[in-house]
Amino acid sequence: MTALPNQTRTVTLPWMGKEYSELLSQSLTNLGINVQLPPLTTDKTIKVGVRNTAEMVCFPLKPTLGNFIEALDNGANTLLMYDSQGQCRLKHYCKIQEFTLKGLGYDFEMYNINFGNVLPVLQALSGTSYLRILRELFHFYGQIKKVDKRKIRWSHRKPNIGIIGEIFTCCDERINYGIEEKISKLGAKPVNTVALSSFIKDGFFKKTHLPTKTRRYGREAQKYLNGTLGGHGLENISHLLELVDKNIGGVIHLLPMSCMPETSIEPFVNTICRDSNTPLLRIPIDENTAEANLETRLETFVELIKMRGEK
Ligand code: SF4
Known part of the structure; x- marks a missing residue:
């Protein structure tokens, strides 16, 4: 599953809400994964995404692709993308992003993470046990529940x-x-x-x-x-x-x-x-x-x- 040794890995993920993304980044860090979030999304990020996607594609693909480009430019070499396993285009974002970024000449590994594969993917990236990953995921879930309680x-x-x-x-x-x-x-x-x-x-x-x-x-x-x-x-x-x-x-x-x-x-x-x-x-x-x-x-x-x- 992995080609890069984990010591040389710099993992990144696109922004999806500052609090959520930072909490996820913290949990991955707690598992021993070297995470580097992309620079915060700006107009420039969106422009970069727009330039490299189909005009009529739904909007979230554009900033998330822009996030990846900026993270790769900052030294990330492993991309983690959410895959909803649902019926919408989000399910295919990771493939579109990977295809586009390889076409732009970037060298990286891409992982799509979903409800079905979260444990093996995080184990491959961290080298830690399922038990420890599960504990960290429950902790992450508890943290975002607190955020959501406030929002709702x-x-x-x-x-x-x-x-x-x-x-x-x-x-x-x-x-x-x-x-x-x-x-x-x-x-x-x-x-x-x-x-x-x-x-x-x-x-x-x-x-x-x-x-x-x-x-x-x-x-x-x-x-x-x-x-x-x-x-x-x-x-x-x-x-x-x-x-x-x-x-x-x-x-x-x-x-x-x-x-x-x-x-x-x-x-x-x-x-x-x-x-x-x-x-x-x-x-x-x-x-x-x-x-x-x-x-x-x-x-x-x-x-x-x-x-x-x-x-
Ligand atoms: S719900 Fe589906 S169509 Fe709408 S923005 Fe997300 S991926 Fe695109």
């Missing part, structure tokens, strides 16, 4: 604004322009329903990522679809049904441009929000998104929700 918590004092959408866009603060922080600064509480911990838990124990605590909404959500959809389309309908049932102040639907599952559920999201009289703001994100425009739309939206609350 509702406020009793401020208007709550639910966030649903594609996982990378909802979790990575550079990609969504720090939307949670912006909402908080505008005096509302973001309730980000897209939690990495649920994705991991459901991925390990089931084939679909149906929310375990909220089966009722999950069953209801399934009625909108003709079987599995990929990504988090089903989960997002389910989360939305729960949010409107609990009388959320408003909902933001975040999605990368040309995201298949999220564009597919758009009509259902629109109808559920309209029928429950819940304000909805949809924000598609790609390399052409202007932060100032996003801020203006967000300010207006939060103001509207505050006014409705006062009434």
Whole structure:
């Protein structure tokens, strides 16, 4: 499985939310793996990714490829990419990235990591036992659960604004322009329903990522679809049904441009929000998104929700 001796290995992984990525990096380091995260995602990172990917491919491929290029330029020689094992393009990102980067002349080893192969991959990279890896993974899971608890918590004092959408866009603060922080600064509480911990838990124990605590909404959500959809389309309908049932102040639907599952559920999201009289703001994100425009739309939206609350 491995060609590089582990002593000469510098492992990197793309950003997917600063806190999540740093926690994962720390856990890999605890296993004895030499990890070097890429420089934080900037406009330049995205430009590099855009230049080397198909124009119409879904957006997360572009910054993640840009992360890899910048990490390789900084001396990384082993790339770790998440593979959802799902039905969406994320499953194939690692292959597209590997093909593109080899074509650009980079020399490296690539590992796709998923729920089925996490133990052998981490063992190959660290040379440590399954038991120690499992312990570290449980520790990592506990850490991200703490992060997610904070993200999902509702406020009793401020208007709550639910966030649903594609996982990378909802979790990575550079990609969504720090939307949670912006909402908080505008005096509302973001309730980000897209939690990495649920994705991991459901991925390990089931084939679909149906929310375990909220089966009722999950069953209801399934009625909108003709079987599995990929990504988090089903989960997002389910989360939305729960949010409107609990009388959320408003909902933001975040999605990368040309995201298949999220564009597919758009009509259902629109109808559920309209029928429950819940304000909805949809924000598609790609390399052409202007932060100032996003801020203006967000300010207006939060103001509207505050006014409705006062009434
Ligand atoms: S969920 Fe959307 S953005 Fe993610 S891989 Fe699938 S199509 Fe692309």
